[in-house]
Amino acid sequence: MAAIAATAGRLLRLRAAGAEGQWCRLRGAGLQAASAAGDAAQRRHVAHFTFQPDPEPQEYGQTQKMNLFQAITSALDNSLAKDPTAVIFGEDVAFGGVFRCTVGLRDKYGKDRVFNTPLCEQGIVGFGIGIAVTGATAIAEIQFADYIFPAFDQIVNEAAKYRYRSGDLFNCGSLTIRAPWGCVGHGALYHSQSPEAFFAHCPGIKSKVIKFF
Structure with missing residues (x-):
């Protein structure tokens, strides 16, 4: 890059001095040569890069050890605390859910929000x-991901297309559908499926899966 900048400076000086012949010659050859030299230098730099970790330990703030279910509960708790419009609803979520991911949230935030x-x-x-179309935050829980198929029409034909159908006047982007799967391991054909791939291929929907470390 330094070589390119130096060549560009020379060209500008020659142009200002009226050296049109030299300007044309450098424009055709000198600039290309400088560009090639700069690219080669950059490639060498990347090829010979050696990673050296930061000698100082990284500070990530206060952390707390918890299992997956506790982490989900914590995330839901944070959502309810930070967003007064957020509500959580679904089958058996009031007493904590079958996987205990909403334990204590009804007592903390009231029956109108959980x-x-x-x-x-x-x-x-x-x-x-x-709920989401009104601008509030809706967190819907499907008790098992297998149970989501009766809602397929609502998800694919309504939620995914709402913004498009209304000409961007309305959207339900604040809707989150939480559907656990793979938690039991022996639930047969109605409790063990992982159907997220169906929705990952549907425009208008963002399908997310928790990453296990």
Whole structure:
């Protein structure tokens, strides 16, 4: 890059002095040669890069050891604490959920923000879409990911297309659907499936999976 800058400076000086012939010659050959030399120097720099860790330890703030379920509970707790419009709802979430990920949240935030729903996945997601469209934060829980298929129409044909259908007047981007899978390990065909790939291929939906370290 330094070679390119130096050559560019020479060209400007020659141009200002009226040396048109030299300007044309350098423009055709000198600049290209300088560019090639700069690229080669940059390639050598990257090829010979040696990683050296920071001698000072990194500070990441205060941490706390917890299992996966506790981490999810903590994240939900933070969402409810920071966003007064956030609500959590689903089957059995009021008493803590079958995986105990909402334990204590109803007592802490009240029955209007953490509450049970009927056993109807289509209704759970449709209700969440309606809440999100108003601008509130909806956190819908599907008890097992296997149960999400009755809500497929609501997710794919309603939630994913809402912004497009309304010409960007409305959207339900504040809707989160939490659907655990792989937690039991022996739940047969209705409790062990991992259907996230269906939704990962649907435009308008962001499918996320927790990373295990």
